[in-house]
Amino acid sequence: MIDIIIAIIQPILVLAVAPLFLGIVRKSKAHFQNRDGASVLQPYWALATLLKKDMTIPEWSSWVYHAVPIVVFACAFILALVTPAVGAGYTPDAASNVFFITGLLALGAAFLVMGGMDTGSTFGNMGSSREMTLAAIIEPTLFVSFTTLATLTSSWSLNGIVGSMVFGSWMTALPAAFALLALVYAALLENARYPVDNPATHLELTMVHEAMVLEYSGPYLALLEYASMLKLAVISILIMNIGLPFFMVMPGAPFENFFVACLFFAVKFIVAAFSIAVIETVVVKMRFYRMQEYALYAFLIAVAGFICFIALFR
């Protein structure tokens, strides 16, 4: 019974706090730039405002334009449902296979790209072309680093990986660290953060994600923005949970553990958001036509992790 309650509360919690994550990132970034910044609750107000607004649709768009927010949001939503945040093992392994997760990320990216292409404007098209390229070249990194983590923990689902990390030995730390670093690279790319994309501007030199959603407005934009907040929060929490798999609640545990886990979830949540702000402050944006280098670094780190694993465990 307790397990079922936790299994239901966990995704609701993640859905509820995702905008807060972005709020914390923005607030800390503003702090580093000697600004006050908006309240950490600002993303909630932004979403609420967008939901209340009327909508404009570009005259050249087709039915695909209307399908995009639904599919993109659905992908992020599924990601939020299956990712272990507070506790590991509450969703079936068969629902969070690592290669299913990569497929899900690709599906979301593909639809977002179609949204950008269905406007008849160069801006949306440019963002689409870039986003599709990035999604294509990061795939090998995701495959190899997930494989390293999965072989370390002999489990191929996100729940299993996080769950086994809880009992992992220190031997696994080195390969896992490499794999995680590669995943951090991939996460920054997938979520359109520095050094890949500048989330704060609509400047055509830098933009990828913002260019694609430029024509969206009102509730559609709210869905897309909420989807990107969810994706950012969930992927960051996932990386934190693999890296610091402490104080997670497991099926069969008493209810008190859940509160402890929630407390530590809050800590990890804030640390993750703060780290992204730090990364965005100390790292400069890379030119888009150097992204093959970025993807190559990520891939080499992932391969280094795998070779470490082979060297240590065979």
Add this chain to the structure above:
Amino acid sequence: MDLHIAYSVSAAFALFVGAGMSALFLPKQNTLAQALLIAGGVCGLGAAAAFAFLNPQGGSLALFGGHFALSLPASFFFGLVSLGTLLSSLFAIGYLPRYALSLSFREVNLAFAFFVIGMCAVVLADSPAAFLFFWEVMSVAAYFLVIADKSEDSLKAGFIYFVMTQMGFFCLLAGFLLLSQGELFVPWEVLRGTAPLLGAKTLMCAFFLLFAGFGSKAGLVPLHQWLPYAHPQAPSHASALLSGSMLVVALYGFLNASLLFPSIPLSWALVVILVGLLSALFGALHAAVESDAKRLLAYSSIEHMGLLFAATGVLFGLMNSGGHVIIEVLKAGLFVFIIFHTANHFFFKTGLFLSIGAIMSETHTRDLDEMGGLARAWPIFSGVVLVLSLSAAALPPFGTFFSEWLLVQSLAHAAAVFSPLFAIIGAVMLAVVGLVAGLALFASVKMFATLFLGRPRTAHAEKVKPLPLTLTIAPALCAVCSAVSGFAVMPFIAPRLGAAMSSPLTDTSFLNATINVWYVLCFFMFAGGAAYLIQLFTVKKVRTTGTWDCGAPLTPRMQYSATGFAAPIRFFFRMLLVTKKDLVSVPASASNPWITAKRLDWSVNSIWERWFYARIGAGVLAAAHFIRRLQSGVVQAYLLLVLVTLVVTLILAL
């Protein structure tokens, strides 16, 4: 029951022959020929399904008094070819009359009927002689399909195809002659018994000759050269069969031939893997940068054949080290991948070629750079193509995703359990497959987006009439098959992987990795439903406005073209893509040299064309130049040559 199946197969052949005859003697009748082909396809599909249903454990049924037999693998491929014929002919009923002026029904339908007969007979052949004969029927009939419209491009493509396919045929002939020691008329079963008696070197020669022969048909590098030229030139319903079915027949031929060898050493397997992976990467990269819709699909076929052959290579490698339970499961996984992916590739590739055919018949171009905005004109048809494109991109929840999941998961397992060397090979393969998957996603999305989304880029795409139902129905059937194969087939193949099957909600377990199609589907329903509800309750007033244009009016040409869309990929992979870019300026006025007409000449060439074929061509020309010196016109020199030839022949012969 066996008798009924045999009758049904005979009926299929009789109907195909009847279609050919009707095309020959009633050249104005297209519908009759297509109806006979459809009926033949239905008979073939029925026979294959009945055989597979009644003999799930294998067994074989001799047909036409020997030389042909229906076995379990043959029935699968026979069924696919029949289904392909059915779908293509269904499409051709509405499609061919649109080209009544440029194509001759008689030629196209006759060649098509013989092409189908050839393919069906190849998969049913029970001896090398029958196999090779019908292989040649298939190849030659395909030639006439490639040159069907008699244009300059088609004749050139047909020439390349014909040369390559004959080279491939002679490789096969040599390979089978070596393997059977000249006895081409004995059944496969007997060959399997005599092959182990041959020397290791003979076996190796035979294997690589057969690999080259089948590989050239399947479009593996470096013998793929003809494929991107020939497949797009055929009428689209024939392209669908060329890409969807003929390549599959080549794969069947290779699998069937490989079973004749007593064992396949690891080194041979590694060659197969390497060639397969190179093909997959090459195909995916070129598909990503290609702007011609049908060539894009042809490159995508090279990619998928590469993946299938690479998986076959891994399967060969695992055959050497049997016994361990993990290896047995991996073998099962790869085997299921090969079968399942073949079917999925067949569905989406057939569907996409037919769709492009339908689009071309309205827009009269296959250049993606001139398309756009078709989703507004054809909302339902665009939905069909969207499903097929997502399936080609191997995205969940479509069948291709689950078949590629099997491949990726097999390679990941291999990386996880094997000795260091093989683990690293597994990881490298996994990374290559990852890149291939990413590029395939890029190519599919690019194709769909530039065809259907945004504004029409030229008048070609602007003035389209509604598509008739006859052109929509066959692609729609393919789309349904792609979607259904995801969640309907996986539970059936799960038992092969060792999971207990008590209810449809059982996980598909593959060693310790599990995936469940039904969860995936339920999630999509749930999440999509939630998103739909949110927008249902929040969207109040919608205004249609112009796209934000920065104050200057937008023109359709300002949109990204397919060429522009792929620019980052061209730049990132410029080492592997031989791109050429020249700004050519031609003086336009005699008096003022500053007035010039400028034009950008650019092309993406295949690295193989540049470094392999061009070199061979240059070598042949140089040799010809050298040999030409003999042609001096002096009679004495020719007489001397005759004498030398005679002496050399006698020395060699005696």
